[in-house]
Amino acid sequence: MAKLTKRQKAQSAALEGKENLSVEEAVALIKQNATSKFDETVEIAMNLGVDPRHADQMVRGTVTLPAGTGKTVRVGVFARGAKAEEAEAAGADVVGAEDLMEQVQAGNINFDRCIATPDMMPIVGRLGKILGPRNLMPNPKVGTVTMDVKEAIEAAKGGQVQFRAEKAGVVHAGIGKASFDEAALAKNVRAFVDAVTKARPAGAKGTYMKQVSLSSTMGRGVTVDVVSATGND
Template sequence: MAKLSKRTRAARGAFEGKSDVSVEEAVALVKDNATAKFDETVDIAMNLGVDPRHADQMVRGVVSLPNGTGKTVRVAVFARGAKADEAREAGADIVGAEDLMETVQGGTIEFDRCIATPDMMPIVGRLGKVLGPRNLMPNPKVGTVTMDVAQAVKDAKGGQVQFRAEKAGVVHGPVGKASFGAEQLAENVKAFVDAVSKAKPTGAKGTYMKKVVLSSSMGPSVTVSVDSATGNEATPAE
């Protein structure tokens, strides 16, 4: 068994006995124990009562975090002509059409978000096997297939986060950096949870939001009270 570092032991000790804490306490714990030599990302993971293998139980959406993610997002846009120019002016990192398709097919994917105008989808559709598994496939449901490419680029650069339930019904995503203020992180956490809550599918049965967990890149995780995360702490029992 590998020997734990002093930092890891200290972090685990701080988290010991902590469970179902408020968002504010969870944020404080994660921030205080994010002691790596880089600015750690703070991540949220949510266990949902859904089976995404069924179409009516798929959870997918997008949320604009009020305080951004703290991450530099590289955006690629499939567009031609005036729309390509709009994308570049809005700050897109990569803009193209067939040439960009060939680059991606060749295995070069140097972007974190992919946007396309509707007329480009026949080309982008050929990349489904490449972009799909990476959750990069443009989709109108999350605003990445659109004629308003300038706004889509600005949203992506400004802290918009896409989320999608994985096979086990888990949704996860970044909610900021450890260097963020505690209040900023708490606001981002609640915004993320609220967006997932509003994305509840029609086929979800029983308890929808089962568990919420917060952690930093290198630190332990802590379970957050679902009531605190959803703002229902003061809701009386039925």
Template sequence: MAKLTKKQKSLNEKLGDNQALYGIDEAIQSLRDLSSTKFDETLEIAMNLGVDPRHADQMVRGMVVLPSGTGKTVKVAVFARGDKAEAALAAGADRVGAEDLLEDMQAGNLDYGRVIATPDMMGIVGRLGKVLGPKGLMPNPKLGTVTPNVADAVKAAKSGQIEFRVEKAGIIHGGLGKLSFSNEALRANFDAFVDAIVKAKPSGAKGKYVRKISLSTSMGPGLKVDVAQVHGG
């Protein structure tokens, strides 16, 4: 078993205090110092919000572009015809089609991170509701994935745009990039993600909105971030 460095021992002692609060930059650096895996871990965020998503006026959902990217390659499928199809391909879509793409997905070929459609294609896409819905891939106008501007939507998906959606317990999870990113790049992604959540505050939210924030890595512990450092919470 590898010996712990002085820095890791110090961090482990601090981790023994379940109430310890970390500054944002301190949490990012501490998780980096604690990481000992051989793969490039993802920095993950969990936010506890003062909402009950069972009520429509307390749902928190949307898209945010992480300025430093995600560190992942996103496969994008687009339902479009003619000029729109050509534009989607030129923008970097991995697969573009209509009835042929419908049949392909019905056959179980769903290895995509984002599905986009032009409005006129929703008659076809609607037939995939039971297939795409459970995977969170159903195109949605509110999320910008049903749009006549498919080229822009493809570019956004490829450049670090991610979807967020609050879960039943009022928690939102998200990936903020890889530990191979610089601390500054991860901080920029953190700020963009939290800012998007704050701006998405629903009308039905009561009391304190951002209640808790924790950062972790794929294999690391969760560190509580001082919410007082987050503006607009």
């Protein structure tokens, strides 16, 4: 078994017995233990009482975090003509049609968010096996298949986060950086939890939100009191 480093031992000691904390307590603890040389991402994981293999239990959506993500998001847009020009003017990092499709097929994916106008979907559809597993496939349900490419680009670059339940019913996302102040991170946590709460599908039965936890990129996770996370405390 690999030996724990001094930093890992210190983290373990600091988190020992810390469970079901308030959002503010959890955020403070995560920040305190994010001691890597880079600015770690603060991540949230939510265990939901759903089985996303059933269509009526899928959880997905978007949320614009009030304090942003602290991450520079590269946006790729599939569009032609005036919409391509609109995308370039709005700050898209990559814009194209068949040429962009060929780049993606060649393995050159130079974007973190993919947006497409509806007329581009026959082209984008050919890339499903490449973009789908990377959670980059444009989808009208999350506003990435749209004629309003300017708004979509601004949202993507302005702190919008997409979420989708995985097979085990877990939703996770980055909700800021360890360098953010505690109040900003707490606002982002509650905004994310609120969005997931509102995205509860019709087929969800029983307890919807089973557990919420926070961690940093290199740190251990701590569980957060669900009532505190929903802002109902």
